[in-house]
Amino acid sequence: MPTVGIDIGGTKVMAGVVDADGNILEKLRAETPDKSKSPKVVEDTIVELVLDLSDRHDVHAVGIGAAGWVDADRNRVLFAPHLSWRNEPLRDRLAGRLAVPVLVDNDANSAAWAEWRFGAGRGEDNLVMITLGTGIGGAILEDGQVKRGKYGVAGEFGHMQVVPGGHRCPCGNRGCWEQYSSGNALVREARELAAADSPVAYGIIEHVKGNIGDISGPMITELAREGDAMCIELLQDIGQWLGVGIANLAAALDPSCFVIGGGVSAADDLLIGPARDAFKRHLTGRGYRPEARVVRAQLGPEAGMVGAADLARLVARRFRRAKRRRVERYERYEKFAEARRSPSESL
Amino acid sequence: MPTVGIDIGGTKVMAGVVDADGNILEKLRAETPDKSKSPKVVEDTIVELVLDLSDRHDVHAVGIGAAGWVDADRNRVLFAPHLSWRNEPLRDRLAGRLAVPVLVDNDANSAAWAEWRFGAGRGEDNLVMITLGTGIGGAILEDGQVKRGKYGVAGEFGHMQVVPGGHRCPCGNRGCWEQYSSGNALVREARELAAADSPVAYGIIEHVKGNIGDISGPMITELAREGDAMCIELLQDIGQWLGVGIANLAAALDPSCFVIGGGVSAADDLLIGPARDAFKRHLTGRGYRPEARVVRAQLGPEAGMVGAADLARLVARRFRRAKRRRVERYERYEKFAEARRSPSESL
Structure with a gap:
């Protein structure tokens, strides 16, 4: 169940498909769009990289490790010294365009997560x-x-x-x-x-x-x-x-x-x-x-990318569980409704 | 259900009986024994204060906020700049002498706890x-x-x-x-x-x-x-x-x-x-x-004392629950044993 991790730094964007053991299956790179460009240009870069990787991989979730300050809901990038984001609702914007669960975190947090899961810590x-x-x-x-x-x-x-x-x-x-x-x-x-x-x-x-x-x-x-x-x-x-x-x-x-x-x-x-x-x-x-x-x-320079992908995996799992619960709830309701329609047969 | 809180600083020891709302019912003070004295002298001071307060109050637990570094098990004082403790198993020693649950914590931790429970935080x-x-x-x-x-x-x-x-x-x-x-x-x-x-x-x-x-x-x-x-x-x-x-x-x-x-x-x-x-x-x-x-x-200078007493209350509650569980377990066993003795009557 591979997920994509993306590390957005001041100079480059790294995107990779990562499996559940932290192995990188494929990796792409791009230049970080200039700070003078609008936030949408960075979004475009991210979307392009994910779509490119999706051609060859069954991507279930996308995690972003961004060189910026991410708010407590992990949706908005409050501030990024090397990027044009200012209070930017990055997660929601990307989730709208990518149609898979998206997670946004600070790049050092995602690197730490990777080292804790697979590395020195x-x-x-x-x-x-x-x-x-x-x-x-x-x-x-x-x-x-x-x-x-x-x-x-x-x-x-x-x-x-x-x-x-x-x-x-x-x-x-x-x-x-x-x-x-x-x-x-x-x-x-x-x-x-x-x-x-x-x-x-x-x-x-x-x-x-x-x-x-x-x-x-x-x-x-x-x-x-x-x-x-x-x-x-x-x-x-x-x-x-x-x-x-x-x-x-x-x-x-x-x-x-x-x-x-x-x-x-x-x-x-x-x-x-x-x-x-x-x-x-x-x-x-x-x-x-x-x-x-x-x-x-x-884990070297890929830590942030691997960590972001792994954090996204957790989010995707939570989504799947919630979805399963919704389905089960619906099935129970269906059963119940059916029972009410034909009480003699099933009750 | 009052508990005693004790704040041990470099110059004075403050001991007080505190109720569940953080109210101080009675307060005593003593000089902190000189650093040159053995750790036992400080213990004696604590025990005397607690026994004194126990004459007039039904004390269920004792909490200590100590101006020192307390280990992760909250038993030993690793180091105290103004006291003679060096890797001193304070909790166990006092529990042995006081016959009620004893809690030891750093004085700033217990003051913070008090401010969080009853004060500015x-x-x-x-x-x-x-x-x-x-x-x-x-x-x-x-x-x-x-x-x-x-x-x-x-x-x-x-x-x-x-x-x-x-x-x-x-x-x-x-x-x-x-x-x-x-x-x-x-x-x-x-x-x-x-x-x-x-x-x-x-x-x-x-x-x-x-x-x-x-x-x-x-x-x-x-x-x-x-x-x-x-x-x-x-x-x-x-x-x-x-x-x-x-x-x-x-x-x-x-x-x-x-x-x-x-x-x-x-x-x-x-x-x-x-x-x-x-x-x-x-x-x-x-x-x-x-x-x-x-x-x-x-909460002023009494914060450490109040916090220590309140933390001790939590520990005492845990002790009581564990004891109740032990009693219940014993009662279940008794019932079971009785049932086995007279199967005809109760099964």
């Missing part, structure tokens, strides 16, 4: 997921339930202030965690050092032939793996801030496990090692309490 | 409680359930880092939130200004006749109410940091309501006003999301 009863991409996404899973808060937007860890008066964040504040521990932070620091023609940056300057704008996150990870000292240090800095932030979350939430995902987590031990060290060094009450595990996510 | 489905005392206590209540995390110590908001490399905290870290927003922070700042003989501190210096060590939190609140500019500013500073911290918690947890309690909350609008302003100014995504209410706690 399998079976953890108190899981916190951190996705380090361009920014920081977050999710809280308790006993297999995504915690959304009162209005649906819990888990926005990236906008907790870690440095008073620190770097400006597009969210409107200063010193947000994601300004210190994310792909964007990594690239900003590298470009700054390169632009200042710092001796520590000569390696990467040479690598991009002086085109500082070409410096990217994956490039920094690659150079760090090859032993570039500056790139190793930058990942250490990001990892250190990651550790401080998860120590803060441990103080507040005391989870059993932190799963670290997102693009930057590809740096693996170059990032997670320093993060673990800083976590252990900053955890309040260390030595007097059990400590959460800090592990790297296992 | 009545019926809120996503409540976060902040108690500003000497430090910061915290609790998360969701649909009337205290969230404890995996190991029982969730809600330690006071030890989230808000200033990198900031003030030293006895927890072992630097820059913890409670070093900037608490009674201790308030007193530290006032004493520092007074010790520096700052002109802004002349009012309070005169008030304590130069004995800077006499400056206390309630005194600062009192002087602020009388219009002392420095004391007003200090409460604003504490309030501002309170607002920043709850904006961080709103990013992570998205609650419907923050309840601000603890001794410092007696300053009321002198504290909560600046806190609300800073919260609104620091909330990520402001303008694109519904905002949590920020309200002052209603």
Whole structure:
């Protein structure tokens, strides 16, 4: 009973058919329509991808993991920094056009769900997921339930202030965690050092032939793996801030496990090692309490897509059950009506 | 069906008989035994208070709200900064001596429970409680359930880092939130200004006749109410940091309501006003999301005691039900046995 999962990020849309064990049967990609375009253009992209996949698969439900703030009813996208949605009733619009059950959730929530079902956080009863991409996404899973808060937007860890008066964040504040521990932070620091023609940056300057704008996150990870000292240090800095932030979350939430995902987590031990060290060094009450595990996510960039598909499966199952109940109710009524028509025979 | 609630803080132990509506029928106080004394001395104090109250009341259960970290089974106090408990099986020890059901919880959890049942947070489905005392206590209540995390110590908001490399905290870290927003922070700042003989501190210096060590939190609140500019500013500073911290918690947890309690909350609008302003100014995504209410706690310093008593009531009820089931089971067995003895008569 395959379902489709769709991950909508700031730059690309990923759509895939996923089976009940989390296996991806087919995958498509598209560019995310420009922020200046109307919300309908993004909808069109989603509908096209689903119809395309439906040609070859018997799609029973569609799940969307969106890089935006989804309301408590999981219908409206309240706000999406990289998309044109503002209080957009995405679920209802898509359900109208797709004729199958549609589920909408935040992309970090769906990634966390996937890691809990099939990945690094399998079976953890108190899981916190951190996705380090361009920014920081977050999710809280308790006993297999995504915690959304009162209005649906819990888990926005990236906008907790870690440095008073620190770097400006597009969210409107200063010193947000994601300004210190994310792909964007990594690239900003590298470009700054390169632009200042710092001796520590000569390696990467040479690598991009002086085109500082070409410096990217994956490039920094690659150079760090090859032993570039500056790139190793930058990942250490990001990892250190990651550790401080998860120590803060441990103080507040005391989870059993932190799963670290997102693009930057590809740096693996170059990032997670320093993060673990800083976590252990900053955890309040260390030595007097059990400590959460800090592990790297296992499902890679497809986690959001797989999670969205799996969450949609749950919704579809609920729909089917409700439908079955309706049918049964109707059949009971029919029986009853028939009995009343011919009382002598059946009563 | 009255139960006893006991609030154990760093300086005093409060014990009270509380009815099912949260009314305090009688209240006793004692000094908290010195940290250097053995854990048994604190137990003795608790037992004495309960026996004293039992002389005049039919006590059915005892609830303890302790200023310490309580494990997930709510039996052991893992760690208490102001008490001698280290991994102390408090519940079992007291249950052995008191012969009624005993419940142990963190003091901020029990205060939050009281505010949710009888106070400012009545019926809120996503409540976060902040108690500003000497430090910061915290609790998360969701649909009337205290969230404890995996190991029982969730809600330690006071030890989230808000200033990198900031003030030293006895927890072992630097820059913890409670070093900037608490009674201790308030007193530290006032004493520092007074010790520096700052002109802004002349009012309070005169008030304590130069004995800077006499400056206390309630005194600062009192002087602020009388219009002392420095004391007003200090409460604003504490309030501002309170607002920043709850904006961080709103990013992570998205609650419907923050309840601000603890001794410092007696300053009321002198504290909560600046806190609300800073919260609104620091909330990520402001303008694109519904905002949590920020309200002052209603039950005052007795909240922890009332909450502990009420939580104990729940436990006692569960005990009674289990006992009734045991009795019923026994009666069924008796009937059955009798039937077997005289089959002719009853079958």
